[in-house]
Amino acid sequence: MSALPWYEDVSPGRGTLPPRAWYARSDASALSLNGDWAFRLSPTADTEDESFAAPDFDASGWGTVAVPGHWVLRGKEYGGPAYTNVRYPFPVDPPRVPTENPTGDHLRRFDLPADWPAGGGAVLRLDGVESCARVWLNGTELGEFKGSRLAHEFTVGHLLGARDNVLALRVHQWSSGSYLEDQDQWWLPGVFRDVTLLHRPAGSPGDFFTHAPYDHVTGHGTLRVECDVPGRVTVPELGLDLATGESVTVPVEPWSAEVPRLYEGELTAGGERVPLRIGFRTVAVENGVMTVNGRRVLFRGVNRHEFHPQHGRALDLATMRQDVVLMKRHNINAVRTSHYPPHPAFLDLCDTYGLWVIDEGDLETHGFEDLAWQGNPVDDPRWTPALLDRAARLVERDKNHPSVVMWSLGNECGTGAGLTAMARWIRDRDPSRLLHYEGDRSCADTDVYSRMYPPHAEVDEIGRRADEGPERRRELPFVLCEYAHAMGNGPGGLADYQRLFETYERCQGGFVWEWIDHGLVHPVHGYGYGGDFGEELHDGNFVCDGLLFPDRTPSPGLLEYKKVVEPVRIADGGPGTILVTNGHDVADLARLAFTWSFLADGETLATGPLDVPAVAAGASTRVALPVPPSHPAGAETVWTVRAVLAEDTAWASAGHEVAWGQIPVSGPATAPRSVTAAAAHPVRPMRPVHEAGRITLGPGVFDARSGALLSLGSLPVAGGARLDVWRAPTDNDEGAPWQPEERHGPLWRGLGLHRMRHRIDEITWSDDELTVRTRVAPAASDLGIRTTYRWSADGSSLRLGVEVVPEGDWRVPLPRLGVRLGLPAALDRAVWYGAGPGEAYPDTRAAARLGRWEAAVDTLGTPYLRPQENGARIDTRWVELTSRTDGVRVRGDRAFSFTARRWTTEQLDAAAHATDLVPGDTLWLHLDHAQHGIGSQSCGPGVLPAYRLDAAPASFSFTFGPAGG
Structure with a gap:
């Protein structure tokens, strides 16, 4: 057999320079080669010869492609993106790849700027190419490389001319490197990061390493800059001027995520001046706890893929900055890349x-996991040079960033000698940071114990150091490198995880999976996911599992996470006081201002500032509240205390809310059990009137044969206001096939809860009540729910009391328990008193605060990329739905949840994309006594017992009246 072509060889490549530190700028000249390149796509790796790399090649008949960019995002004629989570989208036969190997030839002609220096050399830098590239300049082959998300450089100064230079790249979609890049994301070939020509003045540094440890006991930092050529380092603010390789210790302010103190310096070597941004900090493990500068760190983190809905992984600086600013504004303090x-x-x-x-x-x-890890490259010595190359390119490029506190070997690649070799190399090169890899359960190659999606009970066990396992592992800090799968509606259970992190010193937080939904712009669906681009093999909408929607709009999950991880806790401190706890790792509260407001039945009666001292990190204080303002007797009253930025920061303006708390003063008055008792002056109950097949009861008109509500005052009613237990299953309801727990979505559907039948057993009426007795049950099952509706009325209001008694052996929880009715679509405005302003469910309710809220009905829903249950407003006392001319108010005897949307649950359940949902002429109102929790079972644990909606006897009631009542 002939030798393998270079793109199938297991080596990392040839011709590239050793990896080195990246820096954004220097005074040396640089020329960006980003822009429109000539482009030709071939179906196989060898369709075309290499003549295109010749300087005189005529590419006038070619198309163009943007660099940075991905050719598969340009249109169907260039192929298409493909999404897989685990499975390789080609036959697994390492290191071989298919003959059908789309290959993009790229050409860029350029002139050197007129002021390009005559002396010195030059380097061509490519920051990211998927999956591999072969490179020529002016007809001379420079070499080739693999490692898509890694930087590669070539020496090119001897080949450059002043004018008409020709840079040629041949990029193959598949290579041996693809076996090392089976990340859960879209497969997107192309030159997706910057291409830059860098002038290298004589004697300029090839590489440098800034060492800046901090001694938290003395408050001193030690600076030493290693450089491969002699040079000098200056830091004017510290009065420093020293030679490279020399150490100096001085008093400094340390760097941390909360106080990112950077000192601006400069490295001068040969003919180049390189700006330095120095952050002094020391990372350590002390008594089994990770510390930075002597302080325990609690990660409030996210996993971040690079993604843009139009440009894939080709991100510009503005988009990157938008991500960071959004993270800071939502109390996120950590990123796993x-x-x-x-x-x-x-x-x-x-x-x-x-x-x-x-x-x-x-x-x-x-992808080797499904093959029992047979042939896994990380346990095959032939691949070790490629693995070590990837480790070196990671560390050398990023070693001067104080923000980087851990190196991670990679993700989900089993175990093997190759990983051990990588760990050994990294520890040798940079012992100042911790080493992470989740797949090493022995922790032989790591400095932290890391897990994905452990259930809460296991986290509790690990926090207590009661877990079994190697002794070394029990002595390490514990992090959840992935948890709380943010797919669709959810994740649930965040607050329960956070309580564990804040209880156990060893549990140092985690990283939500993940930051953003990877929905690509689609001509039909708005945003597409796996399968929408004609992929042969795909994993559906599993790629849409982020806290941001593709356009970077925060999801309800991100708002929940912001509240759950807020670094200041505001709680009831006893009569007339609040307890303020500073949960920051480092910062005191001097940068925050506090305000109070006093609410009565959701209305703000008074507000004012609150004097809170600059509490140190980890400390608490009690603060007195003012005397409550006068308020109506019997009103439900509550204090709301907010912590906001006192001054502008780089990421938010003064007044930005960081944390809040609500402290009840007096609860709501007990809701009346009858309409008569509800009136300010008792009104004689209305008597049901039976006439012409209808029953009239106050403002309600019913069908005499079925007992269904037909109208409410002037509003026609569809669907009869009857029991509803079904919701369009969320991604977390559906669960993941590999989950050991029961998956409720499939169980619900298998039981038939989406097609319940309603049998009328009895309709009776008396002087003051209409009673309808029914049995609600699915076909092919002996399970059922005995349901009694009791209707009563006064002159303007209609009350519905519902009693349910399950029959049979119910072994699964209910999705929801409430009533559904259809109202005219003209009702387009909602006002409610309860929790808001956004959606909330039993285990996703931390961010919902009590108040009076108002919104357009069409904004109440949440546009998850795969439609599913959404939009519930929890803890509602009353809600009004109004049009310009009409309206209805619904009040609950107890707090309830409401959802209003212009399509049925059945239509929502059947939709694959938001574009499948077409508003109808009915507004469907759900009034829920309870809903089942959300959980995180799309990849993590299911709903905790406290949030299950088990089938059990229940009673609840609603009163319908005119708007404004």
């Missing part, structure tokens, strides 16, 4: 704005 090194400019932003970073290697071989 899943599952590869990010664009290096992102780490500059993390240094500047302040985020802890786990910097992860470009390595994942997850």
